[in-house]
Amino acid sequence: MTDYFRDLQAAGRTESTVRSYGMDLLRWFRFLWAIDVSWDRATRLEARDFCRWLLINGQPDRPHWRSGQPSEPSPSSAKPYAASVRAHNETVLRCFYAFHLDIATGPMLVNPFPLDRTRRSGRVNAHHNPMEPHRKERTGLYRPRVPKRIPRSIPDEEFNEIFAKLPSHRDRALVAFYVSTGARASELLSTLQGGVAPGRQLISVVRKGTGAVQELPASTDAFVWLRLYQVQMGDLIPRGRRLPLWWTLRRPVRPLTYHAVHRMFERVNQLVGTSATLHALRHTAAFRMAEDPALPLTDVQLVLGHAQLTTTQLYLTPRKEDVIRRSWSITLNRVGRRPSGRRPLRRRVIGRRRWMCCSARVSRDRHRPPGRCTCGLPASSLGRAADREVSAASRLGPLACCRDGPRRGVADVDRGDAAAGGPSQPRLSSARSDVDAGLVGGATGPDLARALARERRRCGW
Template sequence: MDQMEEPARDLVAMIVPQVGHLARTGDACDPYRLVDPDGAVVEAVTEYFRDLQAAGRSTATLRSYGLDLLRWFRFLWAVDIRWSWATRVEARDFCRWMLVAGKPPRSHWRDRSKTVTPRSTVEAYAPSVRAHCETVLRCFYEFHLSAGSGPIINPFPLARRRQGGRAHAHHNPIEPFRNERSGLYRPKVPSRVPRSVPDEEFNEIFAKLPSHRDRALVAFYVSTGARASELLSATLAGVAPGRQLITVVRKGTRELQELPASTDAFVWLRLYQVEMEGLIPKGRRQPLWWTLRRPVRPLTYHAVHRMFERAGEAAGSTATLHSLRHTAAYRMAEDPALPLTDVQFVLGHALLTTTQIYLTPRKEEVIRRVLAHHAEQTRQAAERARPAPAPGYPPETLEVLFGSRTT
């Protein structure tokens, strides 16, 4: 399309209806399907999901990719453009729309007639969300480009300085890597220091937990460093209190791994099991965590997330459930007797460089040390400003007078 023929779109005032949805089918072959406003399945997305599944991607990955594709298709439906006719203009406007228009208002999950936030208070999409969305859409069109079922040109191209190539294609191994963006419309994602929960704040949150089950969950999270979904995958057969080990299913590899946990975590777990005696099914393959409401059901991620959120609100904290993993990682990385490779194994990181981010000092510790530095500088400046005593005065008398010595 010629530059003079580009459509003039008011991206700020543009309304993108929340039509269509990502449907969970329960089918192992096609766990998710993208449905258009008319109720028809978008076969282009289904074929892409099947390709991802063949490459070993998990169901959670398909859901994450599907939400990004749903956002893109809603934009295309709003501008009345077929996905196979999208050009770089639509891709550019879509990335601009995510930047300037922000998140659309959403209805409450219980009452669809209620809106969670008004339009004026909606925040823009985070750079990490926009970057992830750009990568997903570029790979989606790259798949259909190679299959011959999409446009002849990818609407989401690579950066201009390396068209047709990959990142670090001809990198000299003796030179350091440069921060090279892969996509032309991919935003810069600022590096963030993982947020951990200070000990005082964690103790306040822990005191607000209402049940033995919640205390056991939080104790395991903060001592094992497991992800929320990983800990919920534990079964009765995967608990070994005598060895202080709990077996979880890793998120990426789906392999079983034993994780060491603290003694307190197993104490709270035993109290929870005694409390639920006769209420939960028995069996080695049964889930370890169950709901407290009757009838009991296996505990889900969203229920645990909301549980910790309520405890944090009661304690006046904004800490998230995932911050417990960062807290455990920081505690292990700060122990000089624990090698960083051991921390990498427990956290399940594929690369040691990922674990090294926990060697970055915590913000609270940095503030405490800098304030102590300023106090020391003030004390030294006061000593230098102290006038020299006149000859004949006993030094011990001056020490008592100026407060450096007590009687």
């Protein structure tokens, strides 16, 4: 194991990466010690059982060192490892045994965590299109499928409750910097006292992957809380441009670590009754930046420190809270809307034309009541626009009544123009140009005549 760690260090891997690989290897070695198998004698059967153990048995119940005696673990309360943890463990163990096979360490002949040859045929990325990104075709045999999840952000109401329960100025300054800069938890803790520029509202952090120092813009409130924290601590914090910016509140003061900040945020979540995580503050800042139309997506990528623009595009997905809020607003508007006196607008159906009825005697048009045709057909269903259509059509010449079949009539009013209040012009249509034979004769004339007779008897016209 020492040779493998030396190889990782020589390849430029960070300390956190080496520690993560070591924790995965420790989990594998504990499994081998329990079944009394040496690491260089493990086969594919042990690798299969180990992957099943991660899925079925789950995480062990280890109480905190400050608590009392450990409780008896219960099989029903075991929480299985996440798919991302199991996938990372399989990759680490496959690379570990591949390294020892290359340097010929031990009597091993095969890798117990092989690649799945059935998931690909032939060479890796064969016939690759240069306009598309490379696909991950080198997949392990026991590697689980990791689902693609949408980053979880903290709603504004929940964030306000969490911020109100923060106990100190230091914690308020940390949360304000997290939600305004979008920096990772470990990146913000790497800030030195000389890396703060309140006049320019910039704070310098050390990036996680590259290790480069980058200046990030922050909000004014974050610098106000930072100054209150410095005044509160006074001379307890050592001064120096190369000294850490964040320190513990307990005495003697020590540089603040990631686990201390993580535990602080967990205690606040227990007080509020929420399940937000420390990394969710970064997601919240990313969603707020991506939703701002004045900020290009490439600028958001630079601030967040993403290597690929496709990673930043995940934050263009609508947040669940916003989608639910907009859906509720539409539902409430439809349910709580009072019914108006006007009839709902109907869409025009292609192939069907409704005609206004007018008499051949134009002189009777001046004596008709408003809102009615000269033959008695009420035009209330079409509103005032229909009344204007009848008057305008009567000035164009004698029009036929519905009882005889329309030889020359006015087509239905465009409901969109009538609703918009714009001027509507009458559209004339002749019987020769109409393709619908039912409007020019047949059963349409008698049906309309009977309907008009019933309407006249009802209205007393």
